[in-house]
Amino acid sequence: GESVGLHLPTLSVQEGDNSIINCAYSNSASDYFIWYKQESGKGPQFIIDIRSNMDKRQGQRVTVLLNKTVKHLSLQIAATQPGDSAVYFCAERAGGGNKLTFGTGTQLKVEL
């Protein structure tokens, strides 16, 4: 299948370790954020979201942290599995409406 991660920053982790994927955003007016996972040859898959009135949100094996002071978002994946290998994108909503602006993406590689 076609890879969309050829030119993206790469994070390599060992299976079972925790992964932390970071995202910096520039618009202080952004009030909603989403993390997506994109596997090779597929469309982005919604993982977890967070509103700007929160600083942490947890899902199943994933946690998103939001630091509005430094405009930073992170996705933590616990006990990383081979199936977590993918490109991860953060997206932000800013300025009203429902438009999302996507970050550059990070390729996560899980090593056995």
Next chain:
Amino acid sequence: SAVISQKPSRDICQRGTSLTIQCQVDSQVTMMFWYRQQPGQSLTLIATANQGSEATYESGFVIDKFPISRPNLTFSTLTVSNMSPEDSSIYLCSAGAGRYEQYFGPGTRLTVT
């Protein structure tokens, strides 16, 4: 969440021709969007497909090149017109099922020769 399908999944087209991509959602949604993703890059919003009115295009994208239809709350099409090799990309449809979240289709992989 919404389940979104796209047709075709991939195509190889000759320059100067046009391709229409279809996007079908399994439930009525307020918002539908079209994105482009060039190889190894992030997603760029082309336009918001508005039901019953003209699409809203982002800077750098024009209706003559990317005409969009949205006849109802579950379906939209994007046409890539007068294609050139620079239009080779993945085209993705998304739908807003809740307040802000968007769910994506599998994408259409277009190669222009």
